[in-house]
Amino acid sequence: MTLFPFFMDINNKEALIIGGGKHALEKIEKLKPYGVRLHVVAPDLLPEIEADPSLRLYRRNVKSEDLTEDLAFVIVAGESQEENRKIADLCRKKKILVNVVDDLPACQFVFPSLIQKGSLSIGICTGGASPAVGVQLKQQVEQLIPDRTEEILDWLESKRPVIKEAIPQGKKRFAFYHKLAGICMEENRLLEEAEFQELLEEELE
Numbered sequence: 001m002t003l004f005p006f007f008m009d010i011n012n013k014e015a016l017i018i019g020g021g022k023h024a025l026e027k028i029e030k031l032k033p034y035g036v037r038l039h040v041v042a043p044d045l046l047p048e049i050e051a052d053p054s055l056r057l058y059r060r061n062v063k064s065e066d067l068t069e070d071l072a073f074v075i076v077a078g079e080s081q082e083e084n085r086k087i088a089d090l091c092r093k094k095k096i097l098v099n100v101v102d103d104l105p106a107c108q109f110v111f112p113s114l115i116q117k118g119s120l121s122i123g124i125c126t127g128g129a130s131p132a133v134g135v136q137l138k139q140q141v142e143q144l145i146p147d148r149t150e151e152i153l154d155w156l157e158s159k160r161p162v163i164k165e166a167i168p169q170g171k172k173r174f175a176f177y178h179k180l181a182g183i184c185m186e187e188n189r190l191l192e193e194a195e196f197q198e199l200l201e202e203e204l205e
Contacts, residue, residue, distance in 0.1 A: 003110060003127050011035035014070050018062045018087060019077030020045035023101040027075050028055070033116055041066055042078075062087060073097040073109070104128040113138040118150030119157070146188040155190045156181055166200055176203050 013036050017024050020042030028038060028049065040049060041058040049055065058066075067074065067090055074091050076084045081103060088106045091098035100106035112123030113134035122141060124134045146152070159180070167173040180199065184190065191199075 003125055005112070005123055005125065006109075007121065007123075008072075010072055012037060013072035014039065015073050015075070016041065016066060016071050017075045017077060018042065018084075019075075019079075019101070020049055021077065021079070022046065023077040024075070025049055027077065027099075027101070027111065028052070030111060030114055036072070039066075064090065067091055067094050067096055069094065069096070071096050073099065075099045075101070076106075077101040115142055115145070117145065117153075119153045120145075120149055146185055148188050148190070149185070151190060152181075152184045152188075156184065159196065163200070166204065172203075176200075 010031070011034060015031070015036050015038055017027060017038060017040045020040060021044075024040065024042065025046055025048055028040070031038060032054065037056070038054070039056045039058065041060065041062045043059060043061055045057060045059065050057065067087075074087075074096055076087050076091075076098060078084050078087070084100050084103060085106050088098045088100050088103075092108070097108050098106075099109055099111065104110065110125060110128075112125040113131070115122040115124075115138060124137050124141070126134045156177070160177075163173060163177060163180075167176055176199075180191070180196075183199075
């Protein structure tokens with residue numbers, strides 16, 4: 001199965017995780033950096049989940065009324081495949097996106113092997129053919145990413161308003177931004193303000 005990699009804004013969205021074990025914890029850890037508001041429903045919870053003040057916890061079995069239209073998505077991570085699929089079917093009937101851990105046919109979306117550094121997110125997915133290949137490729141890609149990528153992205157974003165005002169022509173502005181990004185990534189550093197101004201003045205000559 002070939003899956004298209006959508007990127008979705010989940011900041012401040014509501015999401016439900018059904019299950020309180022290690023699979024639920026893995027999903028929580030992947031999702032938290034993206035600012036989603038997570039609700040967790042399970043009769044038993046790992047200590048790491050129970051101790052997390054950012055989570056809204058419900059120590060019980062899931063109810064139909066937990067699956068509400070304000071949820072951006074649901075992750076089903078229970079122990080019983082049969083019960084997981086029943087919940088997934090109910091989500092689909094209610095038009096709520098659902099992921100069922102370790103059960104690709106029951107999923108409407110999947111979790112990729114994820115690399116996340118600040119604003120940078122890279123997802124690698126093999127469509128279920130070989131998750132192990134996805135993990136190995138992730139490790140190789142991580143080695144190619146400069147150590148200061150997160151800082152560089154923040155700095156480049158901070159310069160966008162200045163560049164946009166100074167260079168109104170779209171193609172010329174894009175070329176300058178591409179040049180600036182190339183220098184930062186190749187040298188793995190932020191430019192000094194004097195260096196930035198010098199490059200900008202050269203572009204405007």
